[in-house]
Amino acid sequence: MEALITPEVLRWARERSKLAPEDVAGRLGVKPDRLDAWENGEAKPTFKQAQTLANVLRIPFGYLFLQSPPAEQFALPDLRTVGNAELRRPSVDFNDLVNDIIRKHEWYRDYRQQEGAEPLGFVGAYTIRSDPNEVARSIAEVLKIDEAMRAEASSWEDFLRLFIRQAEAAGVMVMRSGIVGNNTHRALSVDEFRGFAIADKVAPLVFINGRDAKAAQIFTLAHEIAHLWIGATGISNVELAQSQRQEARTEQFCNAVAAEVLVPAESLRRHWNYKVSIEANIGHLVRRYRVSSLVLLRRASDLLDVDQREIDEMYRREFARFRQRDSGGDEGGGDFYVTLRSRNGSLFTRAVINATFEGRTLYRDAARLLGVKVPLLRAVADKLELR
Incomplete structure (x- = not known):
């Protein structure tokens, strides 16, 4: 028929x-x-x-x-600024991911409220009209992003891990994944989005696209945290937009905050060596600050007395190189349990496990939330030392 x-x-x-x-x-x-x-x-x-x-x-x-295609809208405000109309339509994978994260966020928010959690003062403490440097100083102070933290990190992944840990210690849910749920056949697209933030005062959340390069993930985390500080929920691609639309100005503002958080002006002026070439400086400082060469070149252009033509030429070369290479991202290594915690975030994973063993959440609901089978729940708790 x-x-x-x-x-x-x-x-x-x-x-x-x-x-x-x-x-x-x-x-x-x-x-x-x-x-x-x-x-x-x-x-x-x-x-x-x-x-x-x-x-x-x-x-x-x-x-x-249906008589015609259903109208689909993003579940979160779309602040992306890529000049490609095709990106304005969410892919199936993107929609499913966002809906899954929103479901987890709603559960965690209810959990936090039942625990009697107080609103976090930093969420929405500033606006887009604030001084980006002041916002950056607040973020660095709350999350303890300083020279000691940079010195402690021995690699890009280590710096990202420390950054996430300190954000979570402040009460920010941080989830990082390159796939939808646990389905390795449904990879997320970096071209479609790099991250998003939910500026909830009780349960602020940041999601990072784990398919991206490590340097890009670090900048995305700082960018999305800036969203929390100005109370701006939305989806980002963390591009340096030039449009004057309000959404683009929000992204530009968060870029400026993220750049100051990761590469403070005072620190950059102190560590820049005018006796060596710009290229030598960039090669050394990308490892100190754990940011991409593009971020450092932009900071040097804005803050230092350097040859702008040389900066611009190197920026064009580096931009072309970044566009051509694969992302090379991952979500926390090959260990199943570590990857699971990365995808769900430590705060959420711990909350689900605690609620389950306290009898406040059914085992099947907990397994569905974490994306595992029921028999694995105790192993998750034991392996990640969550009880």
Whole structure:
């Protein structure tokens, strides 16, 4: 029996999935021209084929019978500034990830309220009209981002780990993953987003796209934390936007704050060596501050008496290099339990485990929240020393 699906909806669902027609057709065991006929209304799939289509395209089966594609909106404000209209439509993976994180955030917020948690004073303590340097000083003071912390970090990953640990110690949920849930076949796209923040006074949250390079993840974390300090919830790509839209100004402001947090002006002036080349300085200082060469070049341009033509030329070279290379990101190493904690964040993971063993949360609900099977809950608690 033919399924009277709406061709326009099928085309929308297939484009939304970012799957090529050949890939969809292959999963259904039909030729691409057959799928094309369905999308053009020249033929209809069987009910079984329609059900398979819904599964492959990750949409509810009933969507295929709507008169027109459903209106989809981001669950969070979209502050991204890439000049690419295609990015304004969320991918299936992106939507599913955000919805999963929001579900976890709501659970954790309820948990914190039941614990009698007080609002965190730093969330929304400033506005976009504040001095970025003042906001940066506040962040550095609360999170203890200083020379001692930089000296303690022996690698990019180590610096990121310390940064996350100190943010969590202040009460910020930090989650870092490069995939949707635990599905390694659903990788997140760095081109689509790099991070987002939920500026909740009781349960502030930052998510970092773990597919990104380590230096980019570090800057994203600082950028999203700046979002919390000005009370601005939203999705970011952490680009240096030039638009005058309010969203772009918010991103520019958070970029400025993040740059000062990671590379304080006073510290950079003290450690810059005018006796050696700009390239030599950059090569040395990227390891001190654990930021990308692009961030350091921009800071040097803004703060130091350097040759702007040489800075601009090196910036163009470095920008081209960053655009060409793979992200090389990961989410905390090969250990299953460490990766699980990274994806869910230490605060959330500990809260779920505690609530479960205290009898306040069902084992099956806890397993669903953490993305593990019920028998693994005790192992998670033991391996991560959460009890």
